[in-house]
Amino acid sequence: MKRLVGIGEAASALGVSITTLRRWEASGKLKAEHTAGGHRRYDLAKLKPELIHAASADNRRTVAYARVSSHDQKEDLERQKQVLELYCSRQGWTFEIISDLGSGMNYHKKGLKKLLEAILDEQVGRLVITHKDRLLRLGAELVFAVCEAKHVEVVILNQEEDTTFEAELAEDVTEIVNVFSARLYGSRSRKSQKLLDGIKKAVEESQC
Secondary structure: OOOEEOHHHHHHHHOOOHHHHHHHHHHOOOOOEEOOOOOEEEEHHHOOHHHHHHHHHHHOEEEEEEEEOOHHHHHHHHHHHHHHHHHHHHHOOOEEEEEEEOOOOOOOOHHHHHHHHHHHOOOEEEEEEOOHHHOOOOOHHHHHHHHHHOOOEEEEOOOOOOOOHHHHHHHHHHHHHHHHHHHOOOOOOHHHHHHHHHHHHHHHHHOO
């Protein structure tokens, strides 16, 4: 049976504000019937399931994530945070900034863990980063897939390569080499050790 309700009751049923409901109607997400007096009326039976999810997302928070690889880049970290803060403020979003100081190859950073836990708990509706590689050097696409599954909007402010990419990549390669060196520590394979030493030297020379 068709049941038409006013905008206030419809907003309450979806758990959103009246302003959000009007915005959805303006964007075509939602259609309303209008009385002779011009008042909006909504059929509760026709409210789409995706609107329920959209309502949930609207109530979730925006998180901006910033990261640099080393203590020497603290100034760059502050610049990232300022850019994110300015952008989110201009959009009128209520937001939180999570930051990390650690390699893009490290999946165990405190901030990244906090971010992923919040996404999995469906507390985040929007993720904002300055560059794709600020999230992770390898594995960012996996995080984006999780965001898509959890209906988290991902906003990347700059699609171009980060200016610190080459320096950080060299640090990440060095870290990988160190991990393998540790695993091969004590090994009698001089050939393997010689190979690792050669890679280390090449990385160090690229940083000069």
